[in-house]
Amino acid sequence: MTNEKPHVIAAAVVFCMDWRLYQKDAPQAISLVQDVLGIVECDVLVAAGVSKALVEPQIPALRESLLWHIETSQKLHHINALVLVDHDNKCGAYGMGDPIKEEQAHRANLARAGVMLQEDSRFAYLKIILAIARIDEDNKVKKIEVVGELPPRRALV
Numbered sequence: 001m002t003n004e005k006p007h008v009i010a011a012a013v014v015f016c017m018d019w020r021l022y023q024k025d026a027p028q029a030i031s032l033v034q035d036v037l038g039i040v041e042c043d044v045l046v047a048a049g050v051s052k053a054l055v056e057p058q059i060p061a062l063r064e065s066l067l068w069h070i071e072t073s074q075k076l077h078h079i080n081a082l083v084l085v086d087h088d089n090k091c092g093a094y095g096m097g098d099p100i101k102e103e104q105a106h107r108a109n110l111a112r113a114g115v116m117l118q119e120d121s122r123f124a125y126l127k128i129i130l131a132i133a134r135i136d137e138d139n140k141v142k143k144i145e146v147v148g149e150l151p152p153r154r155a156l157v
């Protein structure tokens, strides 16, 4: 079967390590992101907490490693978008019991991470897309909600 969707973007997508995103016989977070954003080619990166790994990393090496991977994805595969996919329903990197506070923390960190990446000259040509994977009570990914988008600081000619 051929994929007849147009090649909209090539992207690097960053997910949390959380097992619920990758369950057998359940919707796969990566497929949902590809469908929602029309991504044909994508590099998949994993960092616990995703946005938190960039703005409040549990260990400094986590941010450095993630930035290095994004840069490498850009060099090797000429991506034009970077997608950060936090997830709700008790992300272990956040360790919060209150879903409203967790939602606020994800949105705040995604926004901060987006600006941080947009202002980093290494990534000036990347569109930054911010999203949250919604995980239901059955620990299955329900959908991907795009919560923000930042245009590239410089356009490719």
Ligand SMILES: [Zn+2]
Residues within 6 Å of the ligand: 016, 017, 018, 048, 049, 087, 090, 091, 092, 093
């Ligand atoms: Zn998580």
